[in-house]
Amino acid sequence: MAPADYSLYLVTDRSLSRGRPTAEIVRQAVQGGVTCVQLREKSCGTREFLEEARALKAVLAGTGVPLIINDRLDVALAAGADGVHLGQRDMPLAEARRLAPSGWIIGVSAESVADAVQAEREGADYVGASPVFATPTKTDTAPPLGLDGLRALCAAVRIPVVAIGGLHAGNAHDVVCAGAAGLAVVSAIVAAESPHAAAAELRRAIQGIRKGHSENV
Amino acid sequence: MAPADYSLYLVTDRSLSRGRPTAEIVRQAVQGGVTCVQLREKSCGTREFLEEARALKAVLAGTGVPLIINDRLDVALAAGADGVHLGQRDMPLAEARRLAPSGWIIGVSAESVADAVQAEREGADYVGASPVFATPTKTDTAPPLGLDGLRALCAAVRIPVVAIGGLHAGNAHDVVCAGAAGLAVVSAIVAAESPHAAAAELRRAIQGIRKGHSENV
Numbered sequence: 001m002a003p004a005d006y007s008l009y010l011v012t013d014r015s016l017s018r019g020r021p022t023a024e025i026v027r028q029a030v031q032g033g034v035t036c037v038q039l040r041e042k043s044c045g046t047r048e049f050l051e052e053a054r055a056l057k058a059v060l061a062g063t064g065v066p067l068i069i070n071d072r073l074d075v076a077l078a079a080g081a082d083g084v085h086l087g088q089r090d091m092p093l094a095e096a097r098r099l100a101p102s103g104w105i106i107g108v109s110a111e112s113v114a115d116a117v118q119a120e121r122e123g124a125d126y127v128g129a130s131p132v133f134a135t136p137t138k139t140d141t142a143p144p145l146g147l148d149g150l151r152a153l154c155a156a157v158r159i160p161v162v163a164i165g166g167l168h169a170g171n172a173h174d175v176v177c178a179g180a181a182g183l184a185v186v187s188a189i190v191a192a193e194s195p196h197a198a199a200a201e202l203r204r205a206i207q208g209i210r211k212g213h214s215e216n217v
Numbered sequence: 218m219a220p221a222d223y224s225l226y227l228v229t230d231r232s233l234s235r236g237r238p239t240a241e242i243v244r245q246a247v248q249g250g251v252t253c254v255q256l257r258e259k260s261c262g263t264r265e266f267l268e269e270a271r272a273l274k275a276v277l278a279g280t281g282v283p284l285i286i287n288d289r290l291d292v293a294l295a296a297g298a299d300g301v302h303l304g305q306r307d308m309p310l311a312e313a314r315r316l317a318p319s320g321w322i323i324g325v326s327a328e329s330v331a332d333a334v335q336a337e338r339e340g341a342d343y344v345g346a347s348p349v350f351a352t353p354t355k356t357d358t359a360p361p362l363g364l365d366g367l368r369a370l371c372a373a374v375r376i377p378v379v380a381i382g383g384l385h386a387g388n389a390h391d392v393v394c395a396g397a398a399g400l401a402v403v404s405a406i407v408a409a410e411s412p413h414a415a416a417a418e419l420r421r422a423i424q425g426i427r428k429g430h431s432e433n434v
Contacts, residue, residue: 045304046288046289047307048306088264090264092267
């Protein structure tokens with residue numbers, strides 16, 4: 001399997017989706033250029049979470065965009081998702097890897113260089129560096145890393161670093177230049193008037209930076 | 218493996234445990250005669266849930282008392298528990314069976330005869346008939362089955378029926394006579410001054426009824 005493309009990584013949040021179904025947001029966002037989708041549900045029951053995961057899997061079928069499930073290995077296994085994303089209060093990485101099918105993507109949240117180094121050592125496929133900037137989406141987070149913190153984190157590991165927290169087209173350039181392999185966004189897409197247009201704008205911003213980088217090299 | 222003994226089935230609830238660690242409550246309760254333990258956690262993170270499951274597994278090692286995990290197949294798999302208990306909003310039974318190791322106990326909550334018949338048809342090892350009486354422990358339940366409802370439910374299936382909801386030594390006789398293979402209790406043990414003494418009293422009540430039954434046959 002080709003390595004996953006984390007460059008524009010959507011994390012869902014139904015509470016910010018303005019009443020629109022998550023599957024519809026994801027469908028539009030993928031048409032706009034999202035390359036990876038994480039389903040995050042923090043308050044629904046397991047059955048509903050699983051139904052949502054299956055709905056997203058159907059939307060993503062044939063697109064090549066992987067479906068990652070936040071926290072819940074049981075939901076990911078039952079839905080046939082492509083992997084899980086684990087926070088520091090979720091299942092330890094080693095346990096998840098032991099239970100996971102081979103080839104699964106397992107990402108780990110890192111709030112510090114130490115978290116990221118540990119995640120790499122334990123076999124994470126990527127780290128989610130969080131939060132880069134202050135964000136209203138999550139209220140239980142560590143202090144923002146800032147661009148300097150993100151740069152230090154990216155320099156400390158060889159696995160891809162997906163930056164999250166307060167990201168949008170306007171700061172994408174700085175985040176990519178700090179070394180992030182991808183930008184994870186929540187509200188910049190799910191709360192947008194047009195998730196399709198918002199994703200396309202972010203995609204253009206990221207591709208423009210990369211193009212600029214390779215021309216400068 | 219011998220069939221599980223569901224006769225005195227403890228369901229944990231840290232919010233009713235008066236600040237005492239769940240592992241200590243379980244240790245005392247098993248010494249008092251509990252035959253099956255279900256770990257139920259509704260608000261902690263996955264990592265903490267898994268740590269709690271491991272602590273209970275250590276307490277139960279060598280006792281022959283199975284450890285069942287409420288809802289969370291991921292936690293049960295990672296902890297090496299003996300099975301899961303699934304509510305009507307949890308993972309569907311067929312999915313859980315597909316992911317479960319062979320020999321796992323899978324119980325399903327039933328609020329009606331129809332639920333119980335379906336659970337049996339789909340391969341549940343037991344049903345939890347819930348709630349038999351009104352209970353302050355759970356507030357999101359269906360109307361109580363009552364003894365007549367429990368009797369009808371027990372008559373409708375061949376798998377063991379574990380009754381739950383408002384049970385204590387004083388109504389154990391009626392519940393066993395209605396056909397229940399076991400009594401599940403929460404507050405009658407976890408909130409008791411002595412979980413050991415409370416479990417022993419319930420155990421004596423259940424054994425006394427069974428003895429009386431066999432003498433009458």
